[in-house]
Amino acid sequence: MRRDILLTRRVQPAAIFARAWLACVTVLFVLPLPALASEAEPSGLATTRSDLSAKDLRRVLAVTRPTTDFSKAEQFEVMQGGAGTSTKAANRDAFSHSSANITFEEEATFKVGNGLFRKLWVSAPSSTQASDGLGPLFNARACQSCHLKDGRGHPPEGNPDATSMFLRLARTAETEAEKKAVAERTVLNFPDPVYGGQFQDLAVPGLASEGKMAISYQEIPVTLADGTKLSVRQPSYSVTDLSQGPLDPRTTLSPRVTPQMIGLGLIEQIHPADILGHADSDDRDSDGISGKPSIVRDHTSGELTLGRFGWKASNPTVRRQAAEAFANDIGLSNPDVPLHWGGCTEAQKDCFTMPNGVQQRLGDTELPDPIMDLVTFYSQNLAVPARRDIDKPDVLAGKKVFYDLGCASCHTPKFVTRRDAPNKAQAFQLIWPYSDFLLHDMGEGLADGQQVGDADGREWRTPPLWGIGLTKTVNGHTFFLHDGRARNLTEAVLWHGGEGQKARDGFAALAKSDREALIRFLESL
Structure with missing residues (x-):
């Protein structure tokens, strides 16, 4: 029998996951409510959430608000794949477990x-x-x-x-x-x-x-x-x-x-409105970040949708x-x-x-x-592994550096998936992929010169960061970026150009202790 989607099916260790469970069933404070979707919006390019009641929408807005408190871990943070998060040992098989909330038959x-x-x-x-x-x-x-x-x-x-x-x-x-x-x-x-x-x-x-x-x-x-x-x-x-x-x-x-x-089914169930809401192709807010969506044609329906x-x-x-x-x-x-x-x-x-x-x-x-x-x-249904060391002082310090440098402008920490997802295992889950799934100009250094639909030769989709700290454990290496040129996370940050140049330069200007704290935070994901 399937458990409620807001609960975790496996609850060990108890001290950590009891807290996550209690947080999942808490209705948080109310934020201003945007308009609900109109029936005229194409489902693949909807700019407002059509799957939520007004009450649920307020909850979603509250829980996905960027944190300003770095003195402690956030609620839900350990369960970065929602109720489907794998709580099994962080070993070589850490990316190969099934979502923890699928049914026995689905296993x-x-x-x-x-x-x-x-x-x-x-x-x-x-x-x-x-x-x-x-x-x-x-x-x-x-x-x-x-x-x-x-x-x-x-x-x-x-x-x-x-x-x-x-x-x-x-x-x-x-x-x-x-x-x-x-x-x-x-x-x-x-x-x-x-x-x-x-x-x-x-x-x-x-x-x-x-x-x-x-x-x-x-x-x-x-x-x-x-x-x-x-x-x-x-x-x-x-x-x-x-x-x-x-x-x-x-x-x-x-x-x-x-x-x-890991987490592909959850990414698939992020409502397009939540991804499109982060797009700012013309950088109207002048923050130097101008992520744009990749709009593609669905080969099955022929309709335009979000890549x-x-x-x-x-x-x-x-x-x-x-x-x-x-x-x-x-x-x-x-x-x-x-x-x-x-x-x-x-x-x-x-x-x-x-x-x-x-x-x-x-x-x-x-x-x-x-x-x-x-x-x-x-x-x-490959599960996202649980976070590690989320309460450690150096990890919390690194998280603050991550936000202070502006990394979260592209690596959006969290979303709540669609309530109307086809599989309940992916429905209405708070997830922490650390990506906006938009295209960004990453500078000439990372350019491949190749147009792919809406992406030009300098643009790449923001890659999700969840699981990045287990790369060496699972795959035996620490090669990052689209071509593996970066031999570690420090090099990966230093290759950021274009829209990522300001964050890269900020990282290069940090004291050694702050740089190491940021890397520790990334390793905890």
Whole structure:
């Protein structure tokens, strides 16, 4: 039997979670009430909450108000994934647990989805017909191969295996017709005419891969205000051993490491009004932060909606994110992206001579709907781990520094999810992702020069910070940012430019004790 969504199903240790439970059922003070949604608002782009009563809306406004008291932890703070937060040990499996508030029957669905997420696919034809269809060109044989332990990928770092990192290939719209197509959201950008939208360094037997990714680094010295000397590394990307000739000279290379998987279903159920409410594309308040939403076209309904997944917020749903990964990363067609030969382009004639894994008795694509449903459910219900050390003086001091530097302007601490979420496990949950899910100009240093829909070559979606302190525990490394260039959290902060420049410079000017406190706060997330 499902527990009430405002309660935690597992209540250990008792001292911490009793406090969270009591806080969850407290009606807080009343704030001014904005207008409720009108029926004319498109559901995917609604600017007011249509799912809440006036009473609930007041509660939500109160509980999501930014804190001004850094003398103690906030109520609910330990349960950063709401009632679904995992309270299990913070070990290598910390990102692989199911949401704590799903039903017993849903646990079974989660486990089957987990099996499919870990499944190693093989090329067709195969005696194991339920496992064939790989490629012909691909980057990995399993979802888990990229999302290591459901966590964060990393650069090759001297290892030829680049499985958890890949290159997006694209050019910006040039003609008026192309610009119109992007403006109307019928395309995001324009892939390389030969190699397509993603560089694939693996291929099935009998077919040459597209080539190899090459990375070199230049160390750039940085001296902080207190005299501390360190360095950050500037990466340079290229491709070698190209099997189909050179890339188009207009094609840009955008490196991407795979992000962690936790909390995706909760992110999906943040009401669009709460994300759009943080947008300030023209920086009308003159705070230097001008986050803008990524508006994309839903491939199922054809309607405009809010993008919130991916490094440039190009996908609106967990299912669409999974469908594109299956098609482009592994080469498996599915009802959402029915490409039986994956990322093969018309110029790659040999690719289309290879067999695919479509079996009519199972459906029209290599992955039928039931598999997509199971993997989507698994991806939506990977639990966010509980916070650690939230009452420690250095963590509280670091939290204050985080707010004082303006980090919370983009890394929005908390939201309350939709009350009308399809699955009650994600409904009306107070969550702490530390992201506004908007696009921000991060400066020339982090620019990839690649347009992706509304995102230009300097813009990236604010990545959620929850779980970031467990990266080393789960994945054995501390590589951060979209391409893993930052070798630790300090370097990640120092790479912030553009809208993040003021916070970066403030960090560089801090005393050592304050810098260390900020890092301790981030490590507690």
